[in-house]
Amino acid sequence: xxxxxxxxxxxxxxxxxxxxxxxxxxxxxxxxxxxxxxxxxxxxxxxxxxxxxxxxxxxxxxxxxxxxxxxxxxxxxxxxxxxxxxxxxxxxxxxxxxxxxxxxxxxxxxxxxxxxxxxxxxxxxxxxxxxxxxxxxxxxxxxxxxxxxxxxxxxxxxxxxxxxxxxxxxxxxxxxxxxxxxxxxxxxxxxxxxxxxxxxxxxxxxxxxxxxxxxxxxxxxxxxxxxxxxxxxxxxxxxxxxxxxx
Amino acid sequence: xxxxxxxxxxxxxxxxxxxxxxxxxxxxxxxxxxxxxxxxxxxxxxxxxxxxxxxxxxxxxxxxxxxxxxxxxxxxxxxxxxxxxxxxxxxxxxxxxxxxxxxxxxxxxxxxxxxxxxxxxxxxxxxxxxxxxxxxxxxxxxxxxxxxxxxxxxxxxxxxxxxxxxxxxxxxxxxxxxxxxxxxxxxxxxxxxxxxxxxxxxxxxxxxxxxxxxxxxxxxxxxxxxxxxxxxxxxxxxxxxxxxxxxxxxxxxxxxxxxxxxxxxxxxxxxxxxxxxxxxxxxxxxxxxxxxxxxxxxxxxxxxxxxxxxxxxxxxxxxxxxxxxxxxxxxxxxxxxxxxxxxxxxxxxxxxxxxxxxxxxxxxxxxxxxxxxxxxxxxxxxxxxxxxxxxxxxxxxxxxxxxxxxxxxxxxxxxxxxxxxxxxxxxxxxxxxxxxxxxxxxxxxxxxxxxxxxxxxxxxxxxxxxxxxxxxxxxxxxxxxxxxxxxxxxxxxxxxxxxxxxxxxxxxxxxxxxxxxxxxxxxxxxxxxxxx
Numbered sequence: 001x002x003x004x005x006x007x008x009x010x011x012x013x014x015x016x017x018x019x020x021x022x023x024x025x026x027x028x029x030x031x032x033x034x035x036x037x038x039x040x041x042x043x044x045x046x047x048x049x050x051x052x053x054x055x056x057x058x059x060x061x062x063x064x065x066x067x068x069x070x071x072x073x074x075x076x077x078x079x080x081x082x083x084x085x086x087x088x089x090x091x092x093x094x095x096x097x098x099x100x101x102x103x104x105x106x107x108x109x110x111x112x113x114x115x116x117x118x119x120x121x122x123x124x125x126x127x128x129x130x131x132x133x134x135x136x137x138x139x140x141x142x143x144x145x146x147x148x149x150x151x152x153x154x155x156x157x158x159x160x161x162x163x164x165x166x167x168x169x170x171x172x173x174x175x176x177x178x179x180x181x182x183x184x185x186x187x188x189x190x191x192x193x194x195x196x197x198x199x200x201x202x203x204x205x206x207x208x209x210x211x212x213x214x215x216x217x218x219x220x221x222x223x224x225x226x227x228x229x230x231x232x233x234x235x236x237x238x239x240x241x242x243x244x245x246x
Numbered sequence: 247x248x249x250x251x252x253x254x255x256x257x258x259x260x261x262x263x264x265x266x267x268x269x270x271x272x273x274x275x276x277x278x279x280x281x282x283x284x285x286x287x288x289x290x291x292x293x294x295x296x297x298x299x300x301x302x303x304x305x306x307x308x309x310x311x312x313x314x315x316x317x318x319x320x321x322x323x324x325x326x327x328x329x330x331x332x333x334x335x336x337x338x339x340x341x342x343x344x345x346x347x348x349x350x351x352x353x354x355x356x357x358x359x360x361x362x363x364x365x366x367x368x369x370x371x372x373x374x375x376x377x378x379x380x381x382x383x384x385x386x387x388x389x390x391x392x393x394x395x396x397x398x399x400x401x402x403x404x405x406x407x408x409x410x411x412x413x414x415x416x417x418x419x420x421x422x423x424x425x426x427x428x429x430x431x432x433x434x435x436x437x438x439x440x441x442x443x444x445x446x447x448x449x450x451x452x453x454x455x456x457x458x459x460x461x462x463x464x465x466x467x468x469x470x471x472x473x474x475x476x477x478x479x480x481x482x483x484x485x486x487x488x489x490x491x492x493x494x495x496x497x498x499x500x501x502x503x504x505x506x507x508x509x510x511x512x513x514x515x516x517x518x519x520x521x522x523x524x525x526x527x528x529x530x531x532x533x534x535x536x537x538x539x540x541x542x543x544x545x546x547x548x549x550x551x552x553x554x555x556x557x558x559x560x561x562x563x564x565x566x567x568x569x570x571x572x573x574x575x576x577x578x579x580x581x582x583x584x585x586x587x588x589x590x591x592x593x594x595x596x597x598x599x600x601x602x603x604x605x606x607x608x609x610x611x612x613x614x615x616x617x618x619x620x621x622x623x624x625x626x627x628x629x630x631x632x633x634x635x636x637x638x639x640x641x642x643x644x645x646x647x648x649x650x651x652x653x654x655x656x657x658x659x660x661x662x663x664x665x666x667x668x669x670x671x672x673x674x675x676x677x678x679x680x681x682x683x684x685x686x687x688x689x690x691x692x693x694x695x696x697x698x699x700x701x702x703x704x705x706x707x708x709x710x711x712x713x714x715x716x717x718x719x720x721x722x723x724x725x726x727x728x729x730x731x732x733x734x735x736x737x738x739x740x741x742x743x744x745x746x747x748x749x750x751x752x753x754x755x756x757x758x759x760x761x762x763x764x765x766x767x768x769x770x771x772x773x774x775x776x777x778x
Binding site: 054056075076077079080081082085087088089091092093094095104124153163 | 356362363
């Protein structure tokens with residue numbers, strides 16, 4: 001056995017809706033610092049899997065552990081305050097300014113005002129955002145800026161784990177490539193444990209240390225990007241890659 | 247209009263304040279229940295349709311009917327009025343809270359939960375702020391509805407601007423009506439605009455950073471506090487001194503020359519009074535809400551409720567002999583009508599009419615049955631003739647005696663002629679009924695000589711004095727012939743033969759109360775009120 005527990009550990013996790021298993025006996029381990037991509041078509045169970053990690057959805061069977069501790073032993077909101085969460089189109093609160101959006105989790109954690117201000121400025125520099133955006137409402141920002149703010153919000157309290165659900169899905173292809181590049185080069189993201197859900201093979205190959213290709217609630221193939229290119233294990237994997245131009 | 251406003255400024259201010267108090271106290275109660283309920287059903291969609299259904303049904307109950315249901319439960323005054331307003335304000339508040347919360351993008355609430363907000367934090371920081379424009383629209387709707395419906399509070403002696411409106415309608419006094427209606431309309435528009443402004447204050451407050459949020463909250467808190475103060479003040483305002491006598495007058499009595507103003511002139515009487523709906527006054531005096539009420543000497547409830555009629559020792563109230571008033575055109579068209587109407591000549595004495603009223607009001611017999619019983623007793627009941635060759639339209643005002651008289655006429659005419667009788671009952675006041683008759687909307691209705699004299703003819707003071715100077719016993723006949731001649735001359739309307747009873751205005755008190763205070767006559771009442 002590994003002496004240090006994995007950052008994220010799913011053992012035989014199952015989730016059913018009306019007797020249909022959306023996630024079916026899934027086992028998955030993510031070591032600290034890894035970026036794992038959950039790849040698959042719509043409805044394959046990848047988002048459900050992601051949401052079971054921070055208990056937005058509770059599993060019907062199996063166990064989910066973060067750093068060796070079963071998530072069921074923790075209050076859901078306490079658990080989530082220490083896991084970053086990024087969703088498609090950022091999910092920024094439209095009635096909060098950019099500054100207030102970034103400060104959501106630090107405020108939940110009762111940081112002081114100066115702490116929050118300092119951290120906000122750090123994040124702006126990191127994500128190359130101008131100070132002027134702070135007082136704006138999300139609706140006044142471009143899609144790319146919104147997505148950066150979404151990342152800043154997830155990073156604000158410096159959580160060791162970040163969950164990302166189609167984080168670049170709502171962006172146009174060019175902006176998406178740019179942000180993806182930036183994202184890949186950022187040191188912070190190298191150090192974090194990241195689980196990222198996408199249906200975009202290019203994105204998976206570009207960002208993932210490892211990729212888990214899912215279908216029907218199960219993992220069909222798991223490995224590094226090169227493994228997929230060189231030997232797809234099933235006809236489904238082959239078809240999936242082909243359809244995406246690989 | 248302006249003269250009226252100047253003379254009644256204090257009353258207008260008092261009514262406006264009461265109006266505001268009723269509106270906001272009920273709104274506040276509706277908010278306290280409606281907001282949490284709306285939030286709750288947004289979480290439990292299964293009970294949502296049931297709750298919204300019930301609130302919707304409450305909304306469709308006509309206001310008058312709702313007040314009618316509430317009086318047996320809550321009595322008279324602010325209680326039923328507040329309850330009715332509260333129920334009307336519920337639906338827009340519950341529904342808009344429900345819709346506002348339900349329509350918050352689920353992605354956002356999930357993002358909020360994903361950040362680590364508790365359910366309470368999601369509600370206060372995300373759902374409520376985002377739902378606020380919709381919720382506020384509901385509050386605005388409720389406020390405007392309540393400003394309007396609060397005019398009906400005047401029916402149950404809860405005051406408000408409805409006193410002028412209904413008084414004005416009853417007396418056909420346009421100035422008085424407008425003095426109530428215009429401020430009510432201004433209040434509705436003003437509140438709508440004011441709340442729209444408040445909404446923007448709130449909104450910019452919550453997005454303008456922490457400092458702005460705090461000041462926004464402070465302003466909202468101040469606003470809410472002011473509301474509570476106004477509400478409490480205005481509801482507490484019309485408290486009556488227990489040592490003084492409080493009178494309840496019908497809207498018409500309160501303004502008619504031969505009503506309260508007549509008493510003021512003849513007796514010099516000034517008594518604190520509230521205006522309320524005629525049919526609710528007996529309930530009010532029975533439950534000690536008022537001590538003196540206006541009414542009619544033949545009212546069946548006088549006996550039933552243990553009341554005593556105060557003697558009009560200075561003859562302030564003229565005699566009110568009842569008789570049908572018919573269009574001459576109708577009489578010419580249907581010559582058989584006059585003899586049928588004349589059959590009642592003198593048959594209805596004071597005691598018989600009081601008895602009939604008593605049966606309807608207290609024993610809850612239908613006017614139809616009461617009328618049939620009477621006609622049978624005096625031998626005038628005829629089975630209705632099957633064939634119908636024409637029709638006459640009969641009117642009546644809104645009180646029991648008129649309903650009974652209308653029924654008696656209907657059965658009488660349908661028994662003795664081939665005319666069909668169409669009833670248009672429920673004219674809200676003498677003027678309305680009379681106008682309908684003059685314009686031909688109705689063909690006849692039962693009227694009282696005193697009313698015809700003072701409300702319709704309004705003769706010069708000299709004429710009135712000459713009639714009044716006659717000894718008491720000769721007055722009724724003299725007034726009848728004067729009124730009959732003038733109606734024929736001026737309006738081509740014919741007074742039929744008097745029915746026999748005299749239904750004069752009167753003031754009454756609880757028997758025990760009157761005895762205790764030693765009040766038997768209006769002069770004694772005047773002295774008593776002055777003495778305290």
